[in-house]
Amino acid sequence: MLELSIKGRSFGQPVLGEVFTSVERGDRICLLGPSGVGKTTLLNAIAGLDTSIPADAVTGRDQVRVGYLFQEHRLLPWRSLLANLKLVGATEQDATRLLSEVGLTGYEAYLPDQLSLGMARRAALARCLAVKPDLLLLDEPFASLDPVMAKDLKMLISGLMDNYPDMAMICVTHDSQDASTLANRLWYLDGKPATLKWDDAIGDSFVVDGLLAKLREPEAAVI
Numbered sequence: 001m002l003e004l005s006i007k008g009r010s011f012g013q014p015v016l017g018e019v020f021t022s023v024e025r026g027d028r029i030c031l032l033g034p035s036g037v038g039k040t041t042l043l044n045a046i047a048g049l050d051t052s053i054p055a056d057a058v059t060g061r062d063q064v065r066v067g068y069l070f071q072e073h074r075l076l077p078w079r080s081l082l083a084n085l086k087l088v089g090a091t092e093q094d095a096t097r098l099l100s101e102v103g104l105t106g107y108e109a110y111l112p113d114q115l116s117l118g119m120a121r122r123a124a125l126a127r128c129l130a131v132k133p134d135l136l137l138l139d140e141p142f143a144s145l146d147p148v149m150a151k152d153l154k155m156l157i158s159g160l161m162d163n164y165p166d167m168a169m170i171c172v173t174h175d176s177q178d179a180s181t182l183a184n185r186l187w188y189l190d191g192k193p194a195t196l197k198w199d200d201a202i203g204d205s206f207v208v209d210g211l212l213a214k215l216r217e218p219e220a221a222v223i
């Protein structure tokens, strides 16, 4: 679906190094890596938001609709949830259904600021789905949520991925458990400049933890 041949990205100093990989339909990728390594930078490059990255570094993007769940919800605060979804092209019926899919039936007329953080994030997720994405980019969707809300959102995302089997997902997280709950593939980004030190299918959390421990060893091999 997408071929990445990113040559690098610097902000004064190099952040991303070469990233060559692909994303296929149905991929559920967890993107892990140390804080500040360049995970959001990579998502922005994939989404086409970073104009410093040449367009031909991500082949196939013209045919791929992207839904991007940013760290902050970015809903228009003066519009109702229903109106926020309609603004990106959803019909009234689809917007109502999507809000129901994320557990927000009854909140259609609410403004984003009238919601809890977890609810606002679910509303933003519904807006992502309203564009009928082929690729869902999730940037730390569970950050700042209490454990119960985070678990609910994880189950919601996992269920959505089952309901939309052709959709691909790249989810940035700091929690290796999320990789085994949500993903079938792991990207581990590390180094200065950062490259993918691991890009492969994954198994359970025990395997992920062991793998990450190995990758974090200073002499870890670069793939």
Ligand SMILES: Nc1ncnc2c1ncn2[C@@H]1O[C@H](COP(=O)(O)OP(=O)(O)OP(=O)(O)O)[C@@H](O)[C@H]1O
Pocket: 011, 015, 033, 034, 035, 036, 037, 038, 039, 040, 041, 042
């Ligand atoms: N617009 C920008 N201008 C200058 N520096 C930037 C910009 N965007 C990112 N950076 C720098 O690039 C590096 C990588 O940032 P990025 O947000 O991609 O990391 P991250 O892995 O997503 O971090 P975290 O896990 O803490 O969210 C950081 O050192 C950051 O300061």
